[in-house]
Amino acid sequence: MTSTDLVIEAEGLVKHFGETKALQGVDLAVARGTVLGVLGPNGAGKTTAVRILSTLLVPDAGHARIGGFDVVKDAERVRQSIGLTGQYASVDEDLSGRQNLVLFGTLLDLGRVGARARAAELLEWFDLTAAADRPAKTYSGGMRRRLDLAASLVGRPDVIFLDEPTTGLDPAKREDMWDVVRSLVTDGSTVLLTTQYLEEADALADEITVIDHGRVIAHDTPEGLKRIVGGQTLEVRPSDLTRMAEAATILGQVTSGSAPEEIRKGVLAVPVQDDSALTATVSRLASAGIGVTELSLHLPSLDEVFFSLTGRTASEDDTTETKGVA
Numbered sequence: 001m002t003s004t005d006l007v008i009e010a011e012g013l014v015k016h017f018g019e020t021k022a023l024q025g026v027d028l029a030v031a032r033g034t035v036l037g038v039l040g041p042n043g044a045g046k047t048t049a050v051r052i053l054s055t056l057l058v059p060d061a062g063h064a065r066i067g068g069f070d071v072v073k074d075a076e077r078v079r080q081s082i083g084l085t086g087q088y089a090s091v092d093e094d095l096s097g098r099q100n101l102v103l104f105g106t107l108l109d110l111g112r113v114g115a116r117a118r119a120a121e122l123l124e125w126f127d128l129t130a131a132a133d134r135p136a137k138t139y140s141g142g143m144r145r146r147l148d149l150a151a152s153l154v155g156r157p158d159v160i161f162l163d164e165p166t167t168g169l170d171p172a173k174r175e176d177m178w179d180v181v182r183s184l185v186t187d188g189s190t191v192l193l194t195t196q197y198l199e200e201a202d203a204l205a206d207e208i209t210v211i212d213h214g215r216v217i218a219h220d221t222p223e224g225l226k227r228i229v230g231g232q233t234l235e236v237r238p239s240d241l242t243r244m245a246e247a248a249t250i251l252g253q254v255t256s257g258s259a260p261e262e263i264r265k266g267v268l269a270v271p272v273q274d275d276s277a278l279t280a281t282v283s284r285l286a287s288a289g290i291g292v293t294e295l296s297l298h299l300p301s302l303d304e305v306f307f308s309l310t311g312r313t314a315s316e317d318d319t320t321e322t323k324g325v326a
Contacts, residue, residue, distance in 0.1 A: 005031050005032065006029050006030065006031055006032075007030055007031065007032045007066065007067055007158070007159055007190040008028060008029065008030035008036070008053065008064075008065075008066055008159060008190065008192055009028070009029055009030075009064060009065045009066075010026060010027060010028040010029070010049070010052075010053065010062065010063075010064040010065075011027050011062055011063060011064070012025045012026070012027065012061060012062035012063070013025065013026040013027075013028075013049060013052055013059050013061075013062040013063075013064060014026075014059060014060045014061035014062050015045075015048050015052065015057065015059055015060050016060055021213075021214050022045045022048040022214055023045045023048055023049060023052075023059070023214045024213070024214040024215050025061075025062065025215065026045065026049055026062075026211065026214070026215065026216055027216060028049065028053075028064075028192075028209060028216075030190055030191075030192055030207075031190070031206075032188075032190050033185060033188055033189070033190060034185070034190060034191075034206040034207070035181065035185055035190075035191040035192075035193055035204050035205045035206050036191070036192050036193065036205060036206070036207055036208070036209060037193050037194075037195060037200075037201035037204065037205030037207070037208040037209070037222075038050075038192060038193065038194045038195075038208075038209050038210075038211060039194075039195065039196070039198070039201055039208060039209070039210045039211070039302075039306060040194075040210060040211035040212055040310075041196075041212065041310060042196075044211045044212050044213065044214070045211050045213075045214040045215075046163070046194040046211055047086075047087065047163055047194065049211070050084070050086075050161050050163045050192065050194060052064060052071060053066065053071060053161060053192070054071075054078075054079075054082055054084045054161050055071050055072075055075040055078050055079055058072055059072070066078045066081060066082060066159055067081050067158060067159065069081075080155075081157060081158045081159055082157050082158075082159045082160070082161060083152035083153055083154075083155065083157035083159070083160045083161070084152055084160075084161045084163070085148055085149045085151075085152045085160075085161070085162050085163065085165050086148075086163050087163050087164050087167060090148060090151070091136050091144065091147055091148055091151055092136065093135065093136045093137035094135060094136075094137065095135065095136060096132060096133045096134055096135055096136065097123060097128050097131060097132045097133075097134065097136055097139070097143075097147050098116075098119050098120075098123060098132040098133055100136060100147060100151060101115075101118070101119035101122055101123065101147075101150060101151060101154055102115045102116055102119045103115075104151050104154040104155075105118050105119060105154050105155075108154060108155040110154070110155075115154075118154055119132075119154075120132075122150040122153060122154065123150070125150070125180070126146040126147070126149070126150045126180070127146070127176070128143060128146060128147060128150070131143060141168045141169075142168065142169045142170065142173045145165070145166070145167075145168060145169055145173075145177075146173070146177070149162070149165060149177070149180070153184075157189065158188070158189060158190065159189070159190050159191075159192075160184060160189050160190070160191045160192075161191075161192050162181070162191060162192070162193045162194070163194045164194055164195055164196065165177060165181075165193070165195075166178075166195070166197065166200060167196075174197070174200070178200070178203055178204055181193070181204055182204070191204075193205065198301065198302035198303045198306060199302075201222065201302060202222050202301075202302050205222060206221065207219065207220065207221055208220065208221070208222055208225055208302075210225070210306070210309055210310070212309070212310045217309055217310070218305075218309055222302060223299060225302065225305045226299035226300050226301070226302065226304075226305055227299065228305055228308060228309070229300040229304050229305055229308050231271055231272060231273050231274075232271070232272050232273075232274075232275075232277075232297055232298060232299055233269050233270070233271055233272070233297070233298060233299075233300070234251065234255070234269065234270050234271075234272045234277055234278060234281060234296070234297050235263070235267055235268065235269045235294065235295070235296045235297075235298075236251065236260075236267070236268045236269075236281065236285070236292055236294065236295055237266050237267045237268070237292060237293050237294035237295075238266070238268075238290055238291070238292055238293075239290075239291040239292055239293045240290070240291065241266050243290050244262070244266070244268065246288060246290060247260075247268055247285065247290055247292075248260045248268055250281065250284045250285060250288060250290070251268060251270045251281065252270070253284070254272075254277050254280045254281050254284060255270050255271070255272055255273075255277060258270050258271055258272075267294065272297070275297065277297070278295075278297045281295070282295070
């Protein structure tokens with residue numbers, strides 16, 4: 001990939017807040033029409049990086065470009081091409097949802113008719129039409145989150161920064177938001193997403209960068225990162241639990257003596273080196289007349305990868321977290 005393929009570029013970003021070293025030489029790269037997931041514990045520097053890329057902070061060292069424009073020297077040009085949804089809602093709670101979006105459209109020079117049309121489009125897209133004329137302060141937390149994201153999309157930005165966009169949403173609304181992100185990318189937008197929900201990064205990101213203590217400690221595709229922890233795991237649940245011992249013996253033979261473990265009631269799991277173990281297991285279980293209700297082959301979860309890299313889970317707070325640094 002050449003630099004001309006990149007929409008978001010950051011090299012050697014450094015930012016200190018007093019004695020706190022929020023960023024210590026962070027590099028980021030996002031190709032057009034893709035999603036980069038940025039993972040890290042609280043206090044790792046994710047939000048600081050987003051604030052620099054969106055021109056809200058000036059780096060102490062290093063440089064960054066959005067669409068070829070420097071975030072410091074060409075900040076105004078950068079702002080014209082980006083949308084930002086931060087961790088906290090930025091809408092005016094005394095205005096209605098519709099008024100908020102029309103206001104953003106007016107500020108972006110869409111004109112009154114254009115602003116109202118765009119507001120109506122986004123209200124429908126985010127399932128807020130029924131509440132469009134109520135004050136935003138009467139919205140639930142999930143509704144405010146959706147309104148905030150809608151506001152960031154009024155100007156149809158080419159580049160979208162989503163800083164933990166689904167925090168506080170219930171699982172159903174979180175998946176709705178994922179569909180929105182997928183639609184944005186399908187339409188050609190480029191997205192940088194910070195999140196502590198590992199399944200969110202797994203579901204959306206083309207590539208993932210892991211940041212800890214202000215440094216990039218890993219970068220790869222979700223599948224590539226999962227291979228850091230080790231090989232794949234084969235899981236089997238016999239339909240007849242009285243034949244668990246026989247199934248375990250077959251799994252051990254297929255995997256050259258690796259001892260299967262019962263990881264939950266009636267489910268055996270064993271590490272395997274490659275995909276051929278699945279075919280061999282199916283054949284031997286069938287020959288033995290052992291039916292199964294579950295059979296899967298999978299890589300480690302991103303949560304396991306995250307723990308392997310940082311020594312803690314993504315949901316654990318970092319004691320070094322400082323106001324303004326995340």
